[in-house]
Each structure stands twice: as structure tokens, then as C-alpha cells.
Amino acid sequence: MKAVFVTKFGLDTPLEAGDAPDPKPGPGEILVRVRAAGVNPLEVSVRQGAHPSAKLLKLPYICGTDIAGEVEAAGEGVQGFKKGDRVWGRTAGGAYAEKALLAAAETGRLPSAMSFAEGASLAIPLLTAWNALVIKAEAQAGDAVLVQGGAGGVGHMAIQLARRMGCRVLATASSDEKADLCRQVGAEAVINYRKEDVAARVMELTGGRGVDVVVETVAAENLATSVGLTCVNGKVIIVGNGTGKGGQGTFPLRDAMGRDARIITLASGFLKPRLPEILRRLDPILESGGIRAHVGREMPLAQAEEAQKVLLSGKFLGKIVLKP
Numbered sequence: 001m002k003a004v005f006v007t008k009f010g011l012d013t014p015l016e017a018g019d020a021p022d023p024k025p026g027p028g029e030i031l032v033r034v035r036a037a038g039v040n041p042l043e044v045s046v047r048q049g050a051h052p053s054a055k056l057l058k059l060p061y062i063c064g065t066d067i068a069g070e071v072e073a074a075g076e077g078v079q080g081f082k083k084g085d086r087v088w089g090r091t092a093g094g095a096y097a098e099k100a101l102l103a104a105a106e107t108g109r110l111p112s113a114m115s116f117a118e119g120a121s122l123a124i125p126l127l128t129a130w131n132a133l134v135i136k137a138e139a140q141a142g143d144a145v146l147v148q149g150g151a152g153g154v155g156h157m158a159i160q161l162a163r164r165m166g167c168r169v170l171a172t173a174s175s176d177e178k179a180d181l182c183r184q185v186g187a188e189a190v191i192n193y194r195k196e197d198v199a200a201r202v203m204e205l206t207g208g209r210g211v212d213v214v215v216e217t218v219a220a221e222n223l224a225t226s227v228g229l230t231c232v233n234g235k236v237i238i239v240g241n242g243t244g245k246g247g248q249g250t251f252p253l254r255d256a257m258g259r260d261a262r263i264i265t266l267a268s269g270f271l272k273p274r275l276p277e278i279l280r281r282l283d284p285i286l287e288s289g290g291i292r293a294h295v296g297r298e299m300p301l302a303q304a305e306e307a308q309k310v311l312l313s314g315k316f317l318g319k320i321v322l323k324p
């Protein structure tokens with residue numbers, strides 16, 4: 001099969017197209033003909049060698065994690081999936097490829113109304129939004145939630161999920177186009193963080209109380225502001241430092257303590273044992289069209305290098321997806 005490889009850590013060495021043997025499904029696994037692969041900041045940070053999981057990889061390796069496609073074969077003991085079924089999920093063996101393996105217990109069913117490109121936009125973004133809002137924040141109906149980076153992969157999922165949970169959703173974005181997407185998917189108000197004072201606007205929109213939850217996708221730039229605009233006993237869920245923005249941030253200790261704030265980090269890799277239950281709960285929501293992915297850009301697999309550059313530039317809406 002055709003695949004796209006990382007041959008050396010660091011973004012100076014371009015991704016390389018090549019051939020790899022077709023993966024063989026082991027017990028509990030399904031072989032998927034990949035129709036679309038999501039482009040996520042995770043694989044860029046792994047490729048840079050900066051992510052902890054990079055230490056576990058042997059070069060060259062196939063880049064990427066999120067896929068959608070059709071089941072081609074099932075390994076021993078797999079029940080409930082047959083050839084031709086449309087599925088989505090997170091593969092451990094590399095997503096930028098024509099074929100990939102999924103653990104059957106961690107595989108979602110792709111509704112017929114959803115394209116493969118949408119399906120490839122679900123695994124990391126939606127499961128991370130679930131982790132942030134349902135598991136870590138335990139957000140409640142009526143809570144005010146601010147989604148920092150609302151038009152990004154995680155952000156536009158978090159807006160939709162928070163709305164479904166009955167929350168009031170505010171979001172930040174850098175342009176009118178991105179603000180429109182945030183509103184389309186359910187944000188009540190969008191703040192242009194380049195032009196407006198985010199903290200002042202949030203206080204205005206919440207009558208001076210602040211928000212119950214911040215879903216923070218750009219902690220490197222926003223953590224201090226985000227802590228300062230939570231209500232007493234509010235939560236800042238640190239989903240990420242920001243695409244391509246490194247690993248450090250400034251923690252405003254006095255502001256956090258002064259409002260009894262809870263600052264919670266997450267890494268969605270740890271969701272693995274909970275995935276079967278999360279997928280069961282997500283299934284009806286996706287089937288009814290209750291949450292949809294916005295695919296801002298589809299590119300051929302051969303343009304994987306360019307796709308990651310677009311991701312780092314921020315010049316896209318929602319998700320970038322590769323088509324083998």
C-alpha cells in the first residue's frame with residue numbers, strides 16, 4: 001500500500017511517500033481501507049520528536065492517527081463488523097496510508113449521512129472535547145463555557161458538545177470567517193481575540209461573574225487570561241498549548257488561588273479503556289446529526305507535507321483532511 005512516512009524527527013525533513021506492506025489484522029482488530037485521514041497537531045508534535053510518544057517510535061514510521069474508511073477484513077474474535085462497514089477511529093499504526101488497523105472495541109460507526117472526510121475529523125477532536133467537557137469539567141446544563149480557539153478541530157467540536165449539554169457557549173476566534181463557523185455550530189457570542197479584550201468581553205457577557213469552564217486549546221498564549229475570567233471555583237481545562245506553540249506556559253498562581261480555581265490538564269491517549277462506553281454514548285448523537293465535523297480543506301495524501309504546513313499556519317476552518 002501507499003503511505004506517508006516520517007523518516008527523521010524534526011520538521012526540516014519533509015514527509016516522504018513510499019510503499020509499506022498491507023497491515024494484517026490481529027485478534028480484536030479490523031483492517032480498514034482508509035478513505036480519509038484527519039490532520040492533527042498531535043502528529044506534528046510527534047514528528048518534531050517533542051511528544052512523549054515519539055520515544056516509542058522507530059524510524060521510519062507512518063504518520064497520523066485519525067481515519068475513516070471501510071472495513072476490509074476482521075481479525076479473530078471480532079464481532080459486529082463486516083466487510084464494507086463504514087467506520088472511524090484512531091489507529092496506532094499510522095493513518096496517512098491506504099490501509100490501517102483499528103481495535104474493534106475502539107471503533108465508531110460512521111453514519112450514512114456523514115462523509116469519510118467528516119469521519120476522519122472525529123477521533124482526536126471529538127473524543128478530546130468529550131474528555132474536556134464531560135469527564136474533566138463535568139459541565140452541567142446552564143454552565144457558561146468559553147472555548148478558546150473555537151474554529152479549530154477540537155474547538156468546533158467542543159462548542160457543539162457544550163451546547164448539547166445545555167451550556168451557554170462563548171468562543172474566541174481570530175477572524176470574521178472563523179467567528180461565523182463558531183456561531184454556525186452553536187456559539188452564542190464570539191470574541192475576536194486579536195481585536196478585543198477577551199477577559200473584559202467575557203465579564204460583560206456573563207454579568208461580571210465569569211465562566212464556569214474554559215476549554216483552553218491555546219494555553220501557551222491564553223492561560224493567564226483564561227484563569228482570570230473563570231468564576232469562583234471555575235475550571236480551566238487545558239487541552240493543548242496551541243498548534244505548534246511549544247510546551248511551556250505561564251501559570252498565574254495568585255489569580256488561580258484567588259478564585260478557588262481548578263486547573264486541569266488532559267491527554268486523550270488515556271481515554272483508551274473508556275472508549276467503548278464513550279462510543280456507545282456518541283453513536284446516537286452522531287447518527288442523528290447532533291454533532292457534525294466542519295471539513296475546511298481536503299487534500300490528496302501525496303500533499304501531506306503541505307497539509308501540515310497549512311495546519312501550522314492556522315489558515316483553515318475546522319479540519320484538514322487527507323484523501324488517499
Ligand SMILES: NC(=O)c1ccc[n+]([C@@H]2O[C@H](COP(=O)([O-])OP(=O)(O)OC[C@H]3O[C@@H](n4cnc5c(N)ncnc54)[C@H](OP(=O)(O)O)[C@@H]3O)[C@@H](O)[C@H]2O)c1
Nearest residue numbers: 041149151152153154174217240241242243266267268314
Ligand atoms: N491533550 C490532548 O489529548 C489533545 C488532543 C487534541 C488536541 N490537543 C492540542 O490542542 C490544541 C488544539 O488542537 P486542534 O486540533 O483544535 O488544533 P487546530 O485545529 O490547529 O486549532 C487551533 C485553533 O486555535 C486558534 N488559535 C491560535 N492562537 C489562538 C489564541 N491565542 N487564542 C485563541 N485561539 C487561537 C487557531 O486559529 P487562529 O490562529 O486563526 O486564531 C485555530 O483555530 C493543540 O495544541 C493540540 O496539540 C491536545
